[in-house]
Amino acid sequence: MTGILSAEHEAVRSAVREFAEDEVIPRSRDYDEPGVVSFPWEIFEQAADLDFLAPHYPEEYGGSGMDFLSTILVHEELNRADPGIGTAVLTGKFGTEMILEHGDEWQKEEFVRPVLAGDAAxxxxxxxxxxxxxxxxxxxxxxxxxxxxxxxxxxxxxxxxxxxxxxxxxxxxxxxxxxxxxxxxxxxxxxxxxxxxxxxxxxxxxxxxxxxxxxxxxxxxxxxxxxxxDEGFYQLMDFFNENRIMVAANALGAAAGAYRYAYEYAQEREAFGQQIGEFQGLQWMLADMATKVETARSTVYRAARQHMAGEDPRQLASIAKYHTSEICEDVCSDAIQIHGGYGYTKDFPVEKFYRDSRVQKIVEGTSQIQKNIIYDSITPGDL
Ligand SMILES: Cc1cc2nc3c(=O)[nH]c(=O)nc-3n(C[C@H](O)[C@H](O)[C@H](O)COP(=O)(O)OP(=O)(O)OC[C@H]3O[C@@H](n4cnc5c(N)ncnc54)[C@H](O)[C@@H]3O)c2cc1C
Structure with missing residues (x-):
């Protein structure tokens, strides 16, 4: 993770990670009851107070005026702590992006501002x-x-x-x-x-x-x-360009979180008289997982930087969203495998990581739709 972020961005990551460790992880099972309509209002409001809902929104409407990569780091870190709460909190503002981009002043004041204050979803x-x-x-x-x-x-x-x-x-x-x-x-x-x-x-x-x-x-x-x-479809395509990078960041965070739990478990569990993390078979699994997370991270940050530079991020956003949501499922599944039978129970977080993040291959355009976009937009000269 080191070396590809500025000191300012690392500071954003640390601040969100601290919040996520203290406030999100302890409550991760609170909103996981089947058949119960729940939304983590408390965390949503706290995230709003800390300017974590959308740091890149302009200050005049309640954002922090930071850059888009800062928002990506928030998505990554909240999902690393808990992909259910992380995605829910950030989805609570879903739609404000389009109002901010295409709406008028009254709409931004009336609808975007209360959401960023944590007073409305x-x-x-x-x-x-x-x-x-x-x-x-x-x-x-x-x-x-x-x-x-x-x-x-x-x-x-x-x-x-x-x-x-x-x-x-x-x-x-x-x-x-x-x-x-x-x-x-x-x-x-x-x-x-x-x-x-x-x-x-x-x-x-x-x-x-x-x-x-x-x-x-x-x-x-x-x-x-x-x-x-009649311009809604084109507005939506812009909206997807940005949102696909954010969904990719959600998946990236979930994969990083699943890796963390798998790594920790491998240092604790013993079999055949030794820590399971000492078996080369599991070390290689963890190495594969880490490689997937790091390569996905590069793609997500590159897409974010392209978007920040004002270039059309459509192709890279689809690559980041497709690749990261796919490796996320692989990494979460391997994290369950490393936990053995315990990984298949509610006693450990990895089963929830799998269930909560599997959807990232479906939302904001399925993996198949991303591949259509990638195929349509890449020519051999691009590669
Ligand atoms: C938990 C969750 C939250 C969601 N939240 C929202 C939300 O807030 N707002 C919202 O509007 N929607 C939301 N969605 C809907 C989501 O965007 C759609 O499920 C998604 O776009 C796929 O549409 P579909 O489910 O109708 O599948 P379909 O479009 O019926 O696709 C079925 C299968 O066919 C494949 N397929 C379809 N067309 C092609 C093609 N041209 N080429 C190759 N394969 C193709 C798909 O990849 C998929 O595998 C949510 C979905 C879920 C599961």
């Missing part, structure tokens, strides 16, 4: 029961009506929605125009006709409630449109 609702990877296939509509829009449709997989104050909802304003007919709307969750239907029971990531939403004649004022009508 939000989410982004793109996916529908019949349209996940195929974003342009969404059917939810938003029809102009007087001084507002009336939304109708169904959404699913809406992270944070059961506890959110508002959701950023993508809907078709020109239904026949395919991806060129989508717009983004801020919809307060208390809006009549906007119903959070049911929390979806998941394999892991239970700190982040995820629900279906039914939308029936839900009316929002025209000033809740974010950016320009």
């Amino acid at each position: 939000c989410g982004t609702s793109i996916s529908e029961p019949d349209a996940g990877s195929d974003v342009a296939g969404m059917r939810t509509t938003a029809e102009k009506d007087g001084d507002g829009y009336v939304l109708n449709g169904s959404k699913t997989w809406a992270s944070t929605s059961p506890v959110a104050d508002f959701m950023l909802v993508m809907a078709k304003t020109t239904p026949d125009a395919g991806h060129g007919g989508i717009s983004a709307f801020i919809v307060p969750t208390e809006t009549d006709g906007f119903t959070i239907e049911k929390d979806i029971e998941k394999m892991g990531l239970r700190a982040s409630p995820t629900a279906e939403i039914s939308i029936s004649d839900a009316r929002v004022p025209a000033d809740h449109l974010v950016g320009t009508e």
